[in-house]
Amino acid sequence: MRRGIATILTLGLLSGFLLAIILGLMIALGTVSLGVAVLAVVLINALVLFVGPWFNDLLYRWLYGLEWISLDELRERSPASAAAIGDVTEEYGYETPKLGYIDDRNPNAFTYGSGRYNARIVLTEGCFEFLDDEETASVVAHELGHITSRDFIIMTVAHTIVQLLYLIAVHAWRYGAAGGSSKSRAASALYVVGALAYLFWFVGEYAVLYLSRVREYAADRFGAEYTHPDALSGALVKIAYGIVMSEDNPELSKATRNIGIMNVRASKNDGMMYHNAQESGDPDLLLRSFLFDLKNPWAKLLELTSTHPLTGKRVRTLSEMEGASRFDFDDILRRFPVDRGRMYRGFARDVAVLSLPTLVAVGYPLGYIAFAIAGGSFSVSLLVGGWLVAVGGAIIFRTRYKFPGGDPEETTVLELLADPYASPVRGRRARLSGELIGRGQAGYRFSPDLMFKDETGLMYLKYESWLPFLGNLLFSVRNVPELIGERVDIEGWYLRGRSPWAGMRRLHAADDTIKSYINYSGLIGGGLLVAVGLGIVVLFYPI
Numbered sequence: 335m336r337r338g339i340a341t342i343l344t345l346g347l348l349s350g351f352l353l354a355i356i357l358g359l360m361i362a363l364g365t366v367s368l369g370v371a372v373l374a375v376v377l378i379n380a381l382v383l384f385v386g387p388w389f390n391d392l393l394y395r396w397l398y399g400l401e402w403i404s405l406d407e408l409r410e411r412s413p414a415s416a417a418a419i420g421d422v423t424e425e426y427g428y429e430t431p432k433l434g435y436i437d438d439r440n441p442n443a444f445t446y447g448s449g450r451y452n453a454r455i456v457l458t459e460g461c462f463e464f465l466d467d468e469e470t471a472s473v474v475a476h477e478l479g480h481i482t483s484r485d486f487i488i489m490t491v492a493h494t495i496v497q498l499l500y501l502i503a504v505h506a507w508r509y510g511a512a513g514g515s516s517k518s519r520a521a522s523a524l525y526v527v528g529a530l531a532y533l534f535w536f537v538g539e540y541a542v543l544y545l546s547r548v549r550e551y552a553a554d555r556f557g558a559e560y561t562h563p564d565a566l567s568g569a570l571v572k573i574a575y576g577i578v579m580s581e582d583n584p585e586l587s588k589a590t591r592n593i594g595i596m597n598v599r600a601s602k603n604d605g606m607m608y609h610n611a612q613e614s615g616d617p618d619l620l621l622r623s624f625l626f627d628l629k630n631p632w633a634k635l636l637e638l639t640s641t642h643p644l645t646g647k648r649v650r651t652l653s654e655m656e657g658a659s660r661f662d663f664d665d666i667l668r669r670f671p672v673d674r675g676r677m678y679r680g681f682a683r684d685v686a687v688l689s690l691p692t693l694v695a696v697g698y699p700l701g702y703i704a705f706a707i708a709g710g711s712f713s714v715s716l717l718v719g720g721w722l723v724a725v726g727g728a729i730i731f732r733t734r735y736k737f738p739g740g741d742p743e744e745t746t747v748l749e750l751l752a753d754p755y756a757s758p759v760r761g762r763r764a765r766l767s768g769e770l771i772g773r774g775q776a777g778y779r780f781s782p783d784l785m786f787k788d789e790t791g792l793m794y795l796k797y798e799s800w801l802p803f804l805g806n807l808l809f810s811v812r813n814v815p816e817l818i819g820e821r822v823d824i825e826g827w828y829l830r831g832r833s834p835w836a837g838m839r840r841l842h843a844a845d846d847t848i849k850s851y852i853n854y855s856g857l858i859g860g861g862l863l864v865a866v867g868l869g870i871v872v873l874f875y876p877i
Contacts, residue, residue, distance in 0.1 A: 372498055379494040383486065387447045387454065394436070400456065403435045411462050414471035418560050422478045431455045431481060439463060441576035445477040446486070453481040464576035465569050472557050472566035473573075479556030485549050492545055496538040503531030546641040554648055555655070563652040564660040570645055571620060574605035606834075607751055610791030619791075621666040624649065625754035626830065628663075629672045631681040632757055636832055672754050684759035687735045691728040698724045719870030726863025733856030737761050737837070742825045748790035750828045750836070761827030764836065766793070768824075770817050773810075782806040784814065786824060786836070794835045795824060798852040817843060826852070 394400035409416035423430055431445070434456035441460030447453035455477045461470050480486075506528030558566045607623040627633050627646025637644050653661045698721050706712035742765035750756075750764060766788055774783025774794050784795040799805025823842040829835060837852035 372501065376494060376498075379490055379497070383490045384448045387452055390446055391454070394434070394456065398436050398438065401435050401437075403433050405430055405433065408433055408457075412467050412470045412474075414467045414561070415474040418471045418475045419478065421560060422475065422482060426450075426482050428481075431478075433457075435459075439576070441465065441573040443473045443477055445480050447481070448486055449484060450481055453486075455481075460576045461573075464572050468561060468565040469569035469572065472561040473569050474557075475560040476553045476557030476566060478560070479553035480549070482556065483549065483552060485553075488549070489542070489546065492542045496535060496542055499531050499535040499538055503528050503535055506531055540638060543639065543641060547637070547643045550642050551648070551651060554652060558652055558655055558658075563655040563658040567649045567652045567658070567660055570648060571605070571608045574645060575608040577605055606792045606794075610748060610751070613791065618666065618669075619748060619752060621661060621663065622670055622752040622754075624663070625666070625670065625672060625752075626756060629674070629677065629754055630756070631678060632684070632759075632831070636758075677755055680755060680757060680760065684757050687732050688759050690732055691725055694724045694728040695721070713875055715870050715874035715876075719867040719875070722863045722867030722870065724867075726860040726865075726867060729856055729860030729863065733853060733860065735760060736829075736856070737827050737853035738763060746790040747786070747788050747793045750793065751791065751834055753828075753830075756828065756830035756834065758829050758831030761829045761837065764824075764826060764828045766824045766836070767822075769821055770795075770819065772818060773814060780807060780810050782810040782814065784817070786822075794833070795826070796835050796837050796852060797841075797850045798837075798854070800851045800854065802855070813848065817841075820844065826850070 391400070405416055405419065408419075419430055428450040431447070431453040432455075434454055436456060436458045438458040439460045440458060441464045442458045443456065443461055445453055445455045455474060457470075457474070461473060465473065506524045554566060607620045611617050611619040624646030627644040628650065633644055633646075637647075642648075649661055650663050652658060653663055699717060702712075702717055702720065736759055738761060740763055742763045745764050745766065747766065747768070750762070753762070756762070766786065768786055768788030770784050771787045771792075772785040773779070773781040774785055774796070782797045782799075784797065786793045786795050797806065797809060799809055820843050824836065824838060825840040825842075826836050826838040829837065838850035839852065841848040841850065
């Protein structure tokens with residue numbers, strides 16, 4: 335029901351936006367001169383919808399070694415998956431989708447096609463390695479939910495409408511500018527139409543992402559109904575775990591993040607917390623980490639730009655279905671209450687500091703010009719130089735806020751990852767003791783980032799050389815191989831955005847101390863602006 339209502343409302347909203355803009359153009363111009371362009375966009379999107387699957391076949395075969403398998407071959411690896419395919423296709427009356435296999439240990443599953451008649455479902459080796467039979471079947475059933483609901487067509491229509499809005503906006507502004515003063519009324523009308531089209535296009539982009547997330551929820555429910563909600567909940571966190579632990583390059587998971595079972599970029603924390611829960615034997619760890627997804631306003635903001643809901647929200651929705659018993663969110667919320675006042679006060683401070691350079695960049699010249707108009711003295715050098723100093727100072731302040739000073743707190747990976755108040759803007763000073771067990775991006779030898787492990791779990795560490803790119807490259811080739819397996823102490827800052835990470839300040843190994851300059855780019859960039867601004871004022875301001 336929720337999927338249907340959201341689909342109707344979203345497509346209706348986008349269609350209404352489109353109709354309003356077309357009518358506006360007809361009123362302003364008397365005729366719609368964009369017919370050919372609109373037709374071209376529609377035809378191109380239709381071509382992508384109907385020809386795209388064959389192109390994707392070639393692409394995945396060439397880049398990732400895609401192989402086609404039969405239903406019987408799938409049944410040998412996962413009998414429950416074959417049974418789910420048989421149940422769904424028999425009930426809804428369409429042929430078994432074309433089944434693909436990619437030999438990649440990163441667990442992933444995705445579907446593509448034009449409709450039910452030519453849909454493909456692709457599974458990687460990681461699904462069979464990290465998931466049990468019923469969990470694999472729940473993932474397959476999730477993809478069948480997309481096929482059965484004809485999501486390919488619905489999302490293509492939504493994207494086409496957004497593209498047309500952008501096209502109309504561009505043409506409206508162009509014709510408005512060409513109208514000149516002799517057609518001032520028509521030009522003004524076109525500018526209004528163009529502005530509305532840009533606004534509707536901007537809103538439409540987020541509406542499409544919302545529609546995508548809603549349809550992911552619907553596919554989750556579909557998959558859970560044909561298998562079991564606990565199986566799909568377990569599959570989601572195990573897939574995240576498999577992506578973290580696999581030594582294969584995660585490029586396939588990244589390339590298919592919009593059509594895969596989950597967004598790989600947002601899954602790292604879930605995978606690490608699942609590993610930590612398994613190691614400690616405490617399932618509460620995973621649920622505590624989900625508190626960030628459920629309660630933190632940063633999580634809600636970050637989700638707006640994602641095609642997939644946050645894993646914690648998906649698991650909670652599945653846990654509310656009949657028969658689900660694996661995760662008890664009500665219990666974890668009772669035992670680990672969240673101070674919403676503290677959380678939102680911190681969020682408000684973060685937003686204010688994050689936007690400070692922009693506010694200063696806009697506010698300083700406006701304020702200075704207003705001061706001059708009110709009777710104060712005016713100087714171009716003070717306007718330009720003072721603006722650079724103000725913006726540079728704001729950038730330095732924001733950087734110091736993100737990477738605060740002071741003594742680091744002795745803590746553990748568990749305490750950091752389970753912190754629901756974590757932020758991508760305000761770092762938490764921390765000191766960790768443990769072992770470096772590998773590169774941050776497993777299998778990628780040029781990754782300067784590291785995977786750290788203490789007695790409570792795993793954490794990504796980010797390194798930044800004083801010499802960007804080249805210094806990082808040298809560190810990854812020269813230092814990282816020697817550090818892997820070493821006991822180390824880490825000083826730095828813990829932050830959490832789409833995924834959690836710790837930015838290193840110092841790495842203390844047995845025989846060496848390595849400095850990281852993760853916080854220097856903002857300080858240096860802001861400092862340069864301040865220096866240039868002061869130079870302009872000193873050299874050109876009239877004494």
